[in-house]
Each structure stands twice: as C-alpha cells, then as structure tokens.
Amino acid sequence: MKEHPHTEETQADAEPRVSASELERARILDACERKDIDKLKDIAIAPGGFLSDHLRSRSWPILLGFDAGVVSDISKDVSNSWTHLPRHRDEEQVKLDVDRSFVYYPNDNSQAQLEGKKAELSDLITQVLRQQPYLCYFQGYHDICQVLLLVLPASLRTLAVSRLSVLRIRDFMLPTLAPAIVQLRLIPDLLHAVDPGLCAHLSRNEPYFALSDTLTMFAHNVQRYSDIARLFDALIAREQVFSIYVFTQIVLRRRDELLEHEEPDMLHFALSKLPPDLDLDAVIAEAARLFDKHPPESLRSWRRISSASVLKTTRDVKALGRQSLQDGHDFFDRQVRELRWAERRQKIARVAWANRTLLFTLLVGVSAIYLRKTPAWAGLLAWTARLVSRS
Structure with a gap:
C-alpha cells in the first residue's frame, strides 16, 4: 500500500487554528474569572492591553475592586433616588464642562446621539458628586468620566466612577x-x-x-x-x-x-x-x-x-x-486636616515674619530679665535686634 507522507500534516492543517488574538482574549477572560490582579497587571502592560471594550468591562471593575455581576443585578432594582439628594455645590461647573465634552470622540455619532451622551455624562457625574458630597469637582474630571461612560455599560458606571474618584484620584x-x-x-x-x-x-x-x-x-x-x-x-x-x-x-x-x-x-x-x-x-x-x-x-x-x-x-x-x-472618605478627612x-x-510663619521686629524686641526684653541683665548678653541681643529691624 502506498504511503502518503503528508497525511498527518494535511490532517493538522484541516483542524481549526486558534488565532493569537483569540488566545489573548481567552487569557484575559481566564484572569478575570480567577480575579487574578497580578495577571491583569501584566496583560495591561502588554501590547494592546485588554484589547476591546467588552474585555475592559470585565477587567476594569475587578481592578477597581468590585464585582460587576453583583452590581449589575442590584442596579436593575435601583431607582433614580439620587435625583432627590441635595445639589452639589459644583453642579454649575459640571454643566459648563459637560457642554464641552465629546470633542474628539466618538466621531461617528449624530448630533442627537452626542446630546444623549452629554445628558448621560451629566447624570453620571452629578450622581457621584451628590452621593459623595465631600468631593470637590475639578475641571477635567468630566474627561475621565467620559472615558468610563464610553467603555462601561450603564449598570457599572456609577460605582466604577465612585471608586475611581474616592480611592484612586481622591488627591485631586x-x-x-x-x-x-x-x-x-x-x-x-x-x-x-x-x-x-x-x-x-x-x-x-x-x-x-x-x-x-x-x-x-x-x-x-x-x-x-x-x-x-x-x-x-x-x-x-x-x-x-x-x-x-x-x-x-x-x-x-x-x-x-x-x-x-x-x-x-x-x-x-x-x-x-x-x-x-x-x-x-x-x-x-x-x-x-x-x-x-x-x-x-x-x-x-x-x-x-x-x-x-x-x-x-x-x-x-x-x-x-x-x-x-x-x-476613602476617612483618608479624605485626614488629608483635609x-x-x-x-x-x-x-499663616503663623507669615504673621511672625511681618512682625519680626516687635517679636525680637520682646525677646530681647524677656531675655534681659531672664539673664538678669548680664551686660554681654544684653549687648548681643540689642545688636541682633537692630540687625533684624533693618531687614
């Protein structure tokens, strides 16, 4: 019987091959499934990062410290109760900045779609600030929130932005x-x-x-x-x-x-x-x-x-x-203190410097009394006082 030397190779070629991108996608999903922070850190540094917004929606919540599945289920039952919370002091500035958002991207949306995204962005920022009223808004915060809004599904955005704000960019x-x-x-x-x-x-x-x-x-x-x-x-x-x-x-x-x-x-x-x-x-x-x-x-x-x-x-x-x-709130309070x-x-240093002549004169007087008016010490202090008064 005649052998076919290429039979094994032909059979291997006939099997479906897994592309590099599919392997990387499986690697990301596996790290997410195991909540392997170290592996996700390595993947984030590798070329392409998490590759797609779908995979980012799986990865980012884990890195920000919350369970996307639990939050997604809870969000279905949550009403717009935040709208009844007191207004945040910076909401006027939020409105001005949101009006200037989505300048560079997305660039395939109609004007009506962009206006819809601006309304979503305004609600997202306002909700986070009303629920964490101690936070101070800064210009450029809307740029950060804009990215999370475009990447994440609606059910994950509020907690993601809240945790990012309170635990990652709190200093700002x-x-x-x-x-x-x-x-x-x-x-x-x-x-x-x-x-x-x-x-x-x-x-x-x-x-x-x-x-x-x-x-x-x-x-x-x-x-x-x-x-x-x-x-x-x-x-x-x-x-x-x-x-x-x-x-x-x-x-x-x-x-x-x-x-x-x-x-x-x-x-x-x-x-x-x-x-x-x-x-x-x-x-x-x-x-x-x-x-x-x-x-x-x-x-x-x-x-x-x-x-x-x-x-x-x-x-x-x-x-x-x-x-x-x-x-995060406790850390915030410590930083404020x-x-x-x-x-x-x-302020004390500025006041002291502005009144340095008076303070030094008092020091000379007190020192003279304390040193029982020792001529050498009194002379030295008087000379130093004259020097300070000329500065």
Whole structure:
C-alpha cells in the first residue's frame, strides 16, 4: 500500500487554528474569572492591553475592586433616588464642562446621539458628586468620566466612577490642588535619576506643565478613543503613581526636541502638549521598566507625600479591593486636616515674619530679665535686634 507522507500534516492543517488574538482574549477572560490582579497587571502592560471594550468591562471593575455581576443585578432594582439628594455645590461647573465634552470622540455619532451622551455624562457625574458630597469637582474630571461612560455599560458606571474618584484620584478632589502639586515634584526626581542633563534643562520650569495630564489621566489631551481606552488599561491596572512614570517616560522620549527649546515659555508650551504620534504600547512598557528600576520610595520627594495620599494608599493595587468608599472618605478627612494644619503653620510663619521686629524686641526684653541683665548678653541681643529691624 502506498504511503502518503503528508497525511498527518494535511490532517493538522484541516483542524481549526486558534488565532493569537483569540488566545489573548481567552487569557484575559481566564484572569478575570480567577480575579487574578497580578495577571491583569501584566496583560495591561502588554501590547494592546485588554484589547476591546467588552474585555475592559470585565477587567476594569475587578481592578477597581468590585464585582460587576453583583452590581449589575442590584442596579436593575435601583431607582433614580439620587435625583432627590441635595445639589452639589459644583453642579454649575459640571454643566459648563459637560457642554464641552465629546470633542474628539466618538466621531461617528449624530448630533442627537452626542446630546444623549452629554445628558448621560451629566447624570453620571452629578450622581457621584451628590452621593459623595465631600468631593470637590475639578475641571477635567468630566474627561475621565467620559472615558468610563464610553467603555462601561450603564449598570457599572456609577460605582466604577465612585471608586475611581474616592480611592484612586481622591488627591485631586480635595479643597485645594496642593497635594496634586506635591505629586508633580516626583517628575524632576525621576528625570534626575535617569537623565540629569535633561532634568537640568527642564529645571527652569516648575513641573506644572504635567498638571493637566496627570490630573485627567491624560484624557484631556489624548485625542483618539482607542488610545485613551488603551492607556486607561494600564493606569487602572497599575498603582496610582504610575501616571507620573508614564508622563516622565513621554518626556524622556522627546529629549532631543525639548533640548532645542531655550525659552522657558516655549519649553512649558511644548511639555504641556502631547505629541499626536505617541507609540503608547512602547511608552507604557518603558514606563513599567522605569518604575521597576526607580520605584517611588527611591525618589527624594516621596517622603513629602502624605500617608493618606492615594499614591501611598494604592501603592499595592490589591489593597484597593479591600478598601471601601468609607475608607476613602476617612483618608479624605485626614488629608483635609493635614491641609488645614499646613495652612495654619504658613499663616503663623507669615504673621511672625511681618512682625519680626516687635517679636525680637520682646525677646530681647524677656531675655534681659531672664539673664538678669548680664551686660554681654544684653549687648548681643540689642545688636541682633537692630540687625533684624533693618531687614
């Protein structure tokens, strides 16, 4: 009987092959099924992230610390009771910002469809703020919420935005942006560790140029929906501080361009705009390597970050799943107390400096009495008082 040497190969070829994308999809679904945070973190850094909005709807809730299935069932029985809650103090600003939303995407919707999405966005933000009335709205918050609205089904949006707001971007929703400014100090520290020359060149500008991107999770400046959804995969899967590493890595990739700018104003303008042709997969992978090589604890400004800051309370992504909205509220209250105490210290210091001559005169008098008018000490204090009065 004549053999057919290619029979086995022909049979193998006849079997359906599983594509790489199908294997990756199965890998994501398996990680979601097992709620494997570590695996989801790895996938979020890999090229393509979670690949599709359907898979993001499965992954993001797990990373934000809630069970999508339970929330979906509950939401069917929940009425619009939030509409009867007291108005939030920032609702007028919310309306102004929502009117300016959906500028870049989606770009295949009719005007009527866009108006419908704006109404949904307004309700989403208003509901979250009324249910967490202590939070302070900031301009650009609507950009973040817009992404979650487009990615997630309606039943998951409110809890996703609430947990993101209270547990991930809480520092930006305090009564002042001072904690957000403190976070920006980590950027020069990172740049100095990697590229001291570029750091020195940029040091003529305060790192305020990074505020818009870090504040809005890059949603304000990234113009393609596929790009911002993919970037959110990494930002939601990783520690909150990871956005600092992403911004720093973008700066490092633009080294030659930035060194060409000598004027501080032009440099600030260039840094505050993202280049349109960013290779986000490469940026994210490089930022992850930068994070591993220079963890936040190695940066000088890390010690200035409050222990109640989201940068430290989400340092372990798994901890997020164990934190409740009440935990976030408690952290918020701690940060507010710290801010008020810092403001009081600054006020006392300003008053003391403004009245330094009077205070020093009193010090001289008290010291003279205490030292029993010792001529040498009295003379020294009098000379110091005259010196202070001239300053």
